[in-house]
Amino acid sequence: xxxxxVMVVDDEPGIRSGVxxxxxxxxxxxxxxxxxxxxxxxxxxxxxEAIEKVKSEHIDIVLLDNKLPGILGTEVLEYINKNNPEILxxxxxxxxxxxxxxxxxxxxxxxxxxxxFTPQELKSSLENVSKHLFLRGMTxxxxxxxxxxxxxxLSVLSHELKAPLNxxxxxxxxxxxxEKGDDIASYDQMIDRSVQRIKGMRNLIMDLLDLTKINFxxxxxxxxxxxxxxxxxxxxxxMNPYAIQKDVKITLSDEEHIVLKADPGDxxxxxxxxxxxxxxxxxxxxxxxxxxxxxxxxxxxxxKDTGIGLSKEETDKLFxxxxxxxxxxxxxxxxxxxxxxxxxxISDLYNGEIMVDSxxxxxxxxxxxxxx
Amino acid sequence: MENTKRTVLIADDDExxxxxxxxxxxxxxFNVITADNQKEAxxxxxxxxxxxxxxxxMMENDDSGFILCYKMKRRHPEVPIILATAVASExxxxxxxxxDSDKKWIKADLYLEKGIRKDQLHKEINKLLKI
Numbered sequence: 001x002x003x004x005x006v007m008v009v010d011d012e013p014g015i016r017s018g019v020x021x022x023x024x025x026x027x028x029x030x031x032x033x034x035x036x037x038x039x040x041x042x043x044x045x046x047x048x049e050a051i052e053k054v055k056s057e058h059i060d061i062v063l064l065d066n067k068l069p070g071i072l073g074t075e076v077l078e079y080i081n082k083n084n085p086e087i088l089x090x091x092x093x094x095x096x097x098x099x100x101x102x103x104x105x106x107x108x109x110x111x112x113x114x115x116x117f118t119p120q121e122l123k124s125s126l127e128n129v130s131k132h133l134f135l136r137g138m139t140x141x142x143x144x145x146x147x148x149x150x151x152x153x154l155s156v157l158s159h160e161l162k163a164p165l166n167x168x169x170x171x172x173x174x175x176x177x178x179e180k181g182d183d184i185a186s187y188d189q190m191i192d193r194s195v196q197r198i199k200g201m202r203n204l205i206m207d208l209l210d211l212t213k214i215n216f217x218x219x220x221x222x223x224x225x226x227x228x229x230x231x232x233x234x235x236x237x238x239m240n241p242y243a244i245q246k247d248v249k250i251t252l253s254d255e256e257h258i259v260l261k262a263d264p265g266d267x268x269x270x271x272x273x274x275x276x277x278x279x280x281x282x283x284x285x286x287x288x289x290x291x292x293x294x295x296x297x298x299x300x301x302x303x304k305d306t307g308i309g310l311s312k313e314e315t316d317k318l319f320x321x322x323x324x325x326x327x328x329x330x331x332x333x334x335x336x337x338x339x340x341x342x343x344x345x346i347s348d349l350y351n352g353e354i355m356v357d358s359x360x361x362x363x364x365x366x367x368x369x370x371x372x
Numbered sequence: 373m374e375n376t377k378r379t380v381l382i383a384d385d386d387e388x389x390x391x392x393x394x395x396x397x398x399x400x401x402f403n404v405i406t407a408d409n410q411k412e413a414x415x416x417x418x419x420x421x422x423x424x425x426x427x428x429x430m431m432e433n434d435d436s437g438f439i440l441c442y443k444m445k446r447r448h449p450e451v452p453i454i455l456a457t458a459v460a461s462e463x464x465x466x467x468x469x470x471x472d473s474d475k476k477w478i479k480a481d482l483y484l485e486k487g488i489r490k491d492q493l494h495k496e497i498n499k500l501l502k503i
Binding site for chain 1: 386388389391392395399430435442486487489490
């Protein structure tokens with residue numbers, strides 16, 4: 001059996017021994033794993049001791065109370081995040097300090113367990129966290145084996161590719177079996193939906209092709225002096241038919257006629273993604289303003305729309321692969337969830353950065369800053 | 373016997389798949405409640421007790437389906453659950469609820485690969501509801 005080392009940091013001996021008792025005979029088994037996972041428990045009463053143990057022993061999971069006699073749990077969390085980020089920290093907090101717990105999770109704690117907890121609650125939290133550790137270990141192993149397989153990425157990718165196939169197959173089957181009798185209109189709707197899903201799949205494949213193009217090192221041999229405004233203009237023209245349909249106006253301001261040394265393909269991908277997002281997530285009659293500005297030795301590409309905007313939560317996840325904003329307003333907008341992660345990757349490649357500023361209901365502004 | 377119709381809760385974030393499942397399950401003579409995300413399904417579980425539930429695995433979280441199974445069984449242990457997903461063929465990892473250790477972890481009564489045929493779905497639902 002594989003054993004995970006769990007350190008319980010709490011100044012109440014009762015809690016420590018309780019946790020030990022619950023976890024000592026507890027094992028987690030997964031359908032996709034041969035061996036079960038058990039837990040070795042280490043009990044400490046103060047934050048100072050906890051840090052000593054982190055320095056001297058291998059620890060997988062820390063169950064951390066915040067109210068400790070010396071330094072606080074949050075300080076221990078800070079230390080672990082800085083020095084041993086591979087350790088997963090779960091905060092133990094009373095319901096009264098749930099706010100603190102949420103803050104702690106934002107500051108790097110993996111999760112929190114509200115106190116008082118039942119044995120079952122503790123167990124299911126541990127189940128969760130060990131599943132996460134297992135998946136992480138698996139990903140690391142695959143990377144180490146040189147396969148460069150990104151487990152999570154591939155599984156999500158195949159999910160995204162298969163979902164439309166399932167949907168289309170389902171509709172075809174319904175139509176073949178004439179489930180709706182002579183109701184031709186309902187079949188038309190199914191055909192429309194199928195066409196939509198095929199479109200979505202095509203977009204995903206195109207984005208994947210973009211992704212493979214830039215997945216590698218920056219190839220400076222493809223670098224040339226490019227006129228940013230020209231590439232932006234081409235992107236705008238490509239997007240215009242769709243923009244006209246939505247009654248969205250796209251403007252470009254490039255007063256300095258900026259020239260940049262870069263791979264034109266990369267820059268095109270940046271404009272295409274930002275401008276098409278600006279149009280797609282816009283309101284009818286809205287605008288997308290593209291602005292190119294030079295400051296110090298940097299170039300700012302600003303794309304500002306008057307669309308549906310993003311919440312803080314959505315902004316945080318925006319550049320993650322396959323993240324898509326899901327709401328009533330975005331339901332009928334197709335997208336692969338890859339576009340912005342690709343833009344981010346390109347700007348990283350050029351040692352640049354990407355920023356987003358958004359107000360829900362009013363619009364979003366993306367700024368890509370590239371060094372010259 | 374219209375008022376004794378049983379109710380099936382279906383949660384899936386793919387609107388087309390949800391539509392198709394709803395259509396099939398309704399054609400078997402059940403009432404259907406739908407949720408297109410995990411959060412919504414959790415609210416439904418808190419407030420109503422369906423006779424059977426069908427959950428998708430990957431919704432806003434990769435393990436949404438597992439979480440819903442867990443929450444449903446905690447609130448209504450007797451309600452049978454079907455976990456419908458395409459994950460196995462995607463990851464090469466096979467899930468299943470056949471062995472005891474699987475049952476301990478996956479709190480679903482039946483695990484189904486997506487793309488199930490209508491008659492098969494009907495049979496499985498009837499079996500779980502002992503109809």
